[in-house]
Amino acid sequence: MTASELLEVRGLDVEFTAPDGAAVRAVRDVSFTLRRGETLAVVGESGSGKSTTALALARMLPGTGRIRAGQVLLDGQDLATAGPQELRQVRGARIGMVFQDPMTALNPVLTAGAHLDEALRAHGRGRDKAARRARAAELLDLVGIPDAGARLDDHPHQFSGGQRQRILIAMALAGEPDVLVADEPTTALDATVQDQILTLLGDLNRRTGTALLLITHDMGVVARSCARVLVMYGGTVVEDGPTAEVLTRPRHPYTAGLLAAVPRLSAPSGTRLTGIPGAPPDLARLTEGCAFAARCALAEDRCRTATPPLAPTPAVPGEESGTVRAACWPAAERHEPLPAAPPPVPIDRPRPGAVVLTAEKLGKTYRGRGRRGRTVTALDGVSLTLAAGETLGIVGESGSGKSTLARVLAHAHPSDSGTLRLGGRDVTRPARRELHTVRRSVQMVFQDPYASLNPRMTAGEIIAEPLHAFGIGDRAGRARRVEELLLLVGLEPGAAHRRPRSFSGGQRQRIGIARALAPEPSVLVCDEPVSALDVSVQAQIVGLLTDLQRDLGLALIFIAHDLAVVRQVSHRIAVMHRGRIVETGTADEVCENPADPYTRALLAAAPEPVPAAHLPRPRNTQVPA
Amino acid sequence: MTATAPLPATGKRPRTAPRHPYRAALASARGRTGLVLVALVVLAGLLAPLLAGHSPTDQSSQSLAPLGTPGHPLGTDDLGRDLLARLLYGTRADLGIIVLSVPLGALLGCLFALLAAVHPVLDTAVQRLFDLVLAFPGLILALAVTAILGPGRLPVVLVIALAEIPAFGRLLRGGILVEREREYATAARVGGSSRIRVLTRHILPNAADPLVVQIAVSLTVAVFVEGAMSFLGVGVRPPQPTLGSVLSQSVPYLSDAPHFAAGPLITVTALVLGLSLIAEALNREIRR
Known part of the structure; x- marks a missing residue:
């Protein structure tokens, strides 16, 4: 291990026991390294083992999960076999974690300041209460919460979803960890907020030098946040390389299929999305060979009998060799990349006929409980035809x-007000x-x-x-x-x-x-x-x-x-x-x-699976209040 | 956490067809132990006429005979009645009461819950009714009912049933409220199903699991209530034995003849422990 390598995972195997006693191999033979200050995305669909891998790093596996084999080396210390005392010293202090749902991850009866104070005290940061409070304010400011000092005394419900995720990030940073593991940190958030959080994570990485390990299912998020990407499928790593390379010149057929399946904002109306046929493998009954073979158009006989190793792929035109590794037999011999995204295929569809549904000025208000319950206007004069x-x-x-x-x-x-017509009949x-x-x-x-x-x-x-x-x-x-x-x-x-x-x-x-x-x-x-x-x-x-x-x-x-x-x-x-x-x-x-500023903000925030260099300069668009 | 495959929620299902949760619960170690304990007590009660050898009310023997007396393996009580016979017949009487009263209470509670599901106003009315029953401590309720009906089997059954109504009613009402907001219930309504059909075909089957657990819990409570009422002398009329009355009778002789109290105590413990184990096993399995 060289000095620049912070975390090295070798042959990690994680197993769960299903309710019927069957062994489910959620993660199989996963190896990768994370260098100091690096940003690495782990991308995959549900059941690919990406979250399990992240949780296994700090030995936070839920339920029946256990590490069956492999090493997790943090600066040479093997966390896979470390005792509880050693793990406590690593969690938070060296590996900070941020989870998916900011709405439930904060204790509603504690203030933001109390949350941060606890995180700071757990890692022995700050001599006394006043010093910790000052540091807490600094951290809130670092994650971009305006007027940080005053907001320390606010409770979680006084913050928006995006702000809560910022507080959680601040808590994860309190122990000044070497690496921040973020497990789907933006999945529960709206696109415009997601954009802000990803920008924040990128900024923090640049300013504090904290390495970032980001788990996501979204290729667009990968493109916006990380320099290197690990693609997982069926519990194994199938491709590992620089984001720009993997997104434009994928080597593994699964990566190519996944990229082709992502809807692109640039694809015009009336075109067909390309999916991957079949369904992900059942981890309780994996067979020999490549997990993707059953869904792969390029599968050969050996793909079904022997598991391909994660190996460097031959250089393709326009690329230095050896930067991308893929676990695929055919890819190891191919000298041209797979198409990242095929051109959109138009569908022939008939022209719309007569209007069947008309809504005029629909209104709907929900009332909170009690006499002074807050009313929420869910629909405010919505009109449409179909x-x-x-x-x-x-x-x-x-x-x-x-x-x-x-x-x-x-x-x-x-509805509370307005009219709804179906085929000319009033059906409000x-x-x-x-x-x-x-x-x-x-x-x-x-x-x-x-x-x-x-x-x-x-x-x-x-x-x-x-x-x-x-x-x-x-x-x-x-x-x-x-x-x-x-x-x-x-x-x-x-x-x-x-x-x-x-x-x-x-x-x-x-x-x-x-x-x-x-x-x-x-x-x-x-x-x-x-x-x-x-x-x-x-x-x-x-x-x-x-x-x-x-x-x-x-x-x-x-x-x-x-x-x-x-x-x-x-x-x-x-x-x-x-x-x-x-x-x-x-x-x-x-x-x-787009005519409306809100539509423009939505469009600007939509994550596209295009490497950051290809993106237009981010426009300074704010959601109108 | 994202949807990682191995968690049960994501439905990565087993090689074999999934077993029904009740069967799985009863097959667990906890469930089996419970079943064995309950089965022993139930068999003792059912076979009382065959096993006893004496009439539970026959006073012809020597009083307070010790354990192992020939003809009276468990000895006799202060009136010279065979303790084994009194224990077996007492168990029989207890079981008769609880298997009648708990289902009755459950049925009434569920009917009230269904009534509450019809309209918010009815819901409030039913809720207050439950509060009213709960406001009386169980024994006050027992004394009040006995004061009206006089002591006997029927008042005991009624008191237990009455006391169990709110437990079942609230549980089912809560379940209906939760399940009603689930997307599949909305889907059924949008799919054109009538209110009755949505309730009976979609909501009730999904809200019923906790009731099964509650039945096991209520049976244990019923054993205690019966015991307490007999102990206080407002239960089944003497000389008919019940576990509670035998226990009550044994109190003055605790130091001289501890075996007098031991029989009913062990039986009640076995029954309650067995039922609790079954309830716990069911509960664990349906929460999966």
Whole structure:
């Protein structure tokens, strides 16, 4: 180990015990090094082992997790075998950690100052209370909280989500660690706030020399934050190299597939996303060979029998050799890179038909508890139209009212004011019987494919539920229709007898879509249908929705916070901010010539998987208050 | 933490089909021990007429015979009745009471919870009703009911049922409130299902698990309540034995004849311990 190497991980193996006693190998033979002051991103989809790797560094594995083999060398000290006392001296003092959810990570009854004081005292920083308080104010100032001294006495609820994450970063920095491990630090935050936090992490790295190990699922975040990237799949590292190199000239087919699956803001409306076929491997039953072989277009026979080592790849045109390592047999012999992102493929889709849904000045207010409960205006005069065969994309950050709008449009909640017309009929506040018929033509696809399916029912029962509710068909007819719907959404008819827990996230979302299509609706309201899914699966589901629209002439409302995916699927886009639609227009127009300052801020903050050097200079855009 | 594969929540499921949580619970070491203890006590109660050898009310023997007296393996009580017979029949009487009263209380509690789910006004009314029952300490309630109905089996059953209503009612009400806000319930409503169907087909099955645990917990509480009522002399009428009444009778002789109290104490302990173990095992398994 040379002096510049801070952390060296050698052959790390982490295992969990599943509830049924089976061993799940979450991390397999992971090796990498982190140099002093370096920024390293670990990127992968759910189940890739990226978070487990990060937690294993400071031996913070949850539940049944244990390190089975390997070393974690921090300046030569092996943390994998260190005792509790040694670990205490490392945690916080040498390895600082920041987690995903800033809303629950701060104790609500303690002030920001108390949190920082505790962190400082734990590492013996500051002689007395006054010195620690002064240092706490310095730290808050360092992470960019304005008027830091005065805000020390504020409680967590007085800070916004982004500010709370800043406080957590300040706490992680209190022990002046050599490395900051940030596990999905911006996933729970809006794009504009994410941008600020990533900028902060970059600044801190430059100013304090703290190395950064950033765990993320988002290629865009990688591009904005780190100089080097480690791509993980199925518990192993498949590619390791400089970010600029990996993002533009990926060597491993998985990296290339992942990059192709990321929606690009530059891809025009009406183009198809390329997904990776298949689903990630089950870590409880891994077989010999490359974990990606089953989904890989380049797989050869040896890929299925022998596990490829992480080895330097031959230089490709335009690159110095040996900077990128990949765990892939074919890549070891190839001298040209894989395409990072294929050009967008236009889809032929029919022109939208007649208007089916009109909303005028919809309003919805939620009241807090009690007589003096705070009222929250979720919808403030929202008007929109939707034609048959058309996709209207609705984008906005959390709290902008987009989910409320979805629920009002799908008649899950009534609106307080305004009118809603369906095919010319006023359906704002329908009587019970009328509501039943209205619901048949407006169906909804939900965000969370785990929560939106009743865990006690089989997929077949779930899909048949609306058929039953609307009295469609007899028993045999319903069974036939369920089979038809399963095929329509790309599942086996045999899936009807399995319960939701035996499906993957993407498959569950397909069941949710089949359920929504069962009563043959004319309008489908999709509330963040892909935001809980991995990128490679997201592309499959988006493609499915587009195909269904083309074949069935559905009118789609597509709600999402990711502008890039919305642009690709939508004919028109409406941008929501604080319960209002601030801008509408055709998808390409809104993304290329945004009229509203808020839309411009959203566009500027959207993380694109393009190396930082290729990015335009960040414009000084602030979210209007 | 992000969705890392090995956590159960992400549904990386086992090689074999997942077992039903209740079966898994009863197959665990904790659950098995509980089952064995409860089964022993229940068998003793069921087979009382075969095992006893004497009538529990027959006073023809010598009083306060010690352990191991020929014909009276557990000895006799102060009135010369066979203690083994009194213990077995007492267990039988206790079991009869708790298996009647707890399901009755559970049923009534659940009905009230369903009523509360209909409308916020009804909800408030039902909640206050529960508060009213809870406001009376169990024994005051027992004395009040016995004062009206007189001592006997029925008042004991009613008191236990009454005392259990709020426990079950609140539990199910809470479950319904939580499950009602889940996305799958919204999905069912948007899918056109009627209110009754959403409640019975979607919400209730998902809210029912804690009730099963509560039944096991309530059975243990019922054993205590019955014991306490008999001990105070407001329970089942003498000379019929119950565990509580035998215990109450033994108190003056604790120093001279400790075996008198030992039988009912050990039986109650075994029953309560067994039920608690089962409750704990179920609880652990359904929280997975």
